[in-house]
Amino acid sequence: MEWLDPDDAEYDAARRVWNAMHDRRPARIARCHETADVVAALRFARTAGLEISVRGGGHNVAGTALADGAVMIDLSPMRQVTVDPRRRVAYAQGGCLLADLDTATAAHGLVCPTGIISQTGLGGLALGGGYGWLSRRWGLTCDHILAAEVVLADGSVVMASPDSHPELLWALRGGGGNFGVVTRFTLRLREATRVTCRTGVWDLDRAPDALEAYRTFTGKLSPDLHVGGGFKVAGAYPGRDGWLPDRLRGRTVLSLTAVWFGPPEQAADAVAPLHEAVPPAATTGRVTTHVELQTMGDHERPAGNRYYTKSTYLDDLTAPVVEECLATARGIPSPLSSVQLEFLRGAVADIPEEDSAFPGRSAPYIYTVSSQWTDPASDRTHIDWTRDAVARLAPYSHGGAYVNYLQDEPHGKVAEVYGAARLARLAAVKATYDPDNVFHLNQNIPPAAADD
Ligand SMILES: Cc1cc2nc3c(=O)[nH]c(=O)nc-3n(C[C@H](O)[C@H](O)[C@H](O)COP(=O)(O)OP(=O)(O)OC[C@H]3O[C@@H](n4cnc5c(N)ncnc54)[C@H](O)[C@@H]3O)c2cc1C
Structure with a gap:
């Protein structure tokens, strides 16, 4: 040490x-x-x-x-991953980044569904949920926690698994860092396939029609297909945007990326209904590996900039919702900021509620506004824009929010996110494993009082 x-x-x-x-x-x-x-x-x-x-x-x-x-x-020195390919299991230390896990599992043709930026920590992501390109196919990262080695508040070390401390395991699947320090995750792995990506970009005046097509398209979406994206300034991030026509550069556009996990030769047919309904102004596509897919967005979220994020779940992408999103996009105060929309469902919704503490499985869409800038003097502008963007959509909210995107929320937000019944069960687990609330610097779940 x-x-x-x-x-x-x-x-x-x-x-x-x-x-x-x-x-x-x-x-x-x-x-x-x-x-x-x-x-x-x-x-x-x-x-x-x-x-x-x-x-x-x-x-x-x-x-x-x-x-x-x-x-x-x-935990940043604790980034070791070992893979048991026969059992399709990875053992990942609590300080791993997603890149560490992806690299180790890819060597065996295996993958664990995680998030979409490879420099994100596995620990926080998995304990709070873990959405990514493979969620519709296989579920969340927390759904893949088979067991965890945990240092508890009293300094003892336990293994949470279905046979030992099962309530703790349930709570670790979505309850965040409230219950102890996870020093090692045992994760279920899936077979990695080739990945076909296809990105379409639309001018803002075509965005309402394109999003209406997206809405229709998502109604029949195969679990092998995940389509996400939103509004951003084209060409704002140096790196992989060489395919963008000059005309679009510097303009706010709607960008949707479809990722297909089925046979590459079927990808064009899978995405065609979306692009044929409202042809994009520009497209790009390629067949790639899971590891490359996982690093595709890294350059858009560099460490060391200033960030402010707010998120909500949406019931539907109706015309008034799209209008509000467009109003937000038109006022984007930084070329580095973005408004993201993603249709979820698939395996996220199919996994039984009682298997994990994760709330929000029924939400159709997740809407995330992510501000990014560099000058501390303009903090207020970016924070206000982000708050306003999500407040506009309050009438259309599905309820709840993703716990891993919470930031300086009003008192009571964590309770709202989990809902009364789930919160009571989590508070009971907390009272068993951390009765003094030693682990409270997080999205905190206080321990249940003795007479609760
Ligand atoms: C650029 C970026 C992209 C993202 N993309 C996605 C995405 O695609 N999908 C998604 O679901 N989320 C995404 N997120 C959100 C992400 O899930 C959370 O930010 C998460 O908290 C990051 O985990 P971390 O370990 O890096 O966090 P840290 O900042 O290191 O920790 C946050 C909290 O997690 C807890 N924690 C972390 N590790 C442990 C551990 N081993 N044991 C116990 N508690 C622990 C602690 O309570 C800690 O306070 C993204 C975030 C960023 C910044």
Whole structure:
């Protein structure tokens, strides 16, 4: 174990998280290399009466990995993944990034469904849910947690599995970082297939028709197809946009990417109804690997910029919803910001509710507004735009929100996200495993009181 204190040379780099909005100074940083280090760091903090934050990949937009005056349990040295191809299982340490998991599983032709940016931490993503390109096909990342090694608040180490601490396992599948530090995940793997991607881009005046076509199209969507995208400024990110015509560059456009996991020769037919209904102004496409798919968007979300995100679930993409989205898109205050729309359902909705603590399986669409900028002086502009974008859609909300995108929410939002019955069950698990709410620097679920 390495301890980093504020006067250590590496302290400043180690306290940095992905979102530059969070410039906080922990009392100490415990760089953990193994489970015993996590136990030692936890014991130190509790004896010293210091708060504890847990850092997986450091990618949470709310910056919950980092707190002033706390001990940060930093799992970033714990990124080992081993794969048992025969059992189709991966053992991934709690500080892995999605890229670590993808690289290790791809070597065996296997994959675990995760998120869409490879530098995101597996820990926070999996414990809060984990949406990505493969969710409609196979479900969320949390649906793939078969077992987890957990350091509990009292410093003991348990294995949560269907046979041992099953309630804890249930809570870890969607209840976030409330129950302990996960030092190792056991994850179910799926067979990796070739992936066909096809992106279409429409001018804003064609967006209402294109989104109406998308809405019709999603009604009959095969689970092998995932289509997501939204509004963004074309060509704003240096990198992979060489195919865009000059005419579109710098303009706000609707961009939808279809990812097909079936046989590549059937991809064109699968996507055709969407593109034939309202032909895009420009398209690009290719057949690729899962690992490449997972890194395709990385350049759009670099570490060190300022970010603010709000998200909601939507019932439908009706004309008034599209009008509000367009109004938001027309006022986009930074070329790096975006408005994302994604149709979910498929396996996300098919997996039984009682298998996990994850809420929101019934939501048809997730709508996420993600602001990105660099100048601290313009924080207010970007935060206000993001809040307004989601507030506009309140009348059309499905209810709830994705816990991993929550940021400075009003009191009571976490309770609303989980709903009364699920929250009561989570609070009971919390009371068993963390009765003193040691792990509270997160989207917090307080322990149930003894007489609840
Ligand atoms: C660029 C970007 C892209 C994203 N894309 C997606 C996406 O495609 N799909 C999706 O579902 N989500 C996505 N997210 C959201 C993501 O799921 C959350 O931000 C998540 O919290 C990131 O996990 P992390 O380990 O990097 O977080 P950190 O900031 O390291 O930690 C956040 C919290 O997670 C908990 N935590 C982390 N690791 C552990 C652990 N091992 N044990 C116990 N608690 C732990 C702690 O409570 C901590 O406070 C994205 C986020 C970003 C920034």
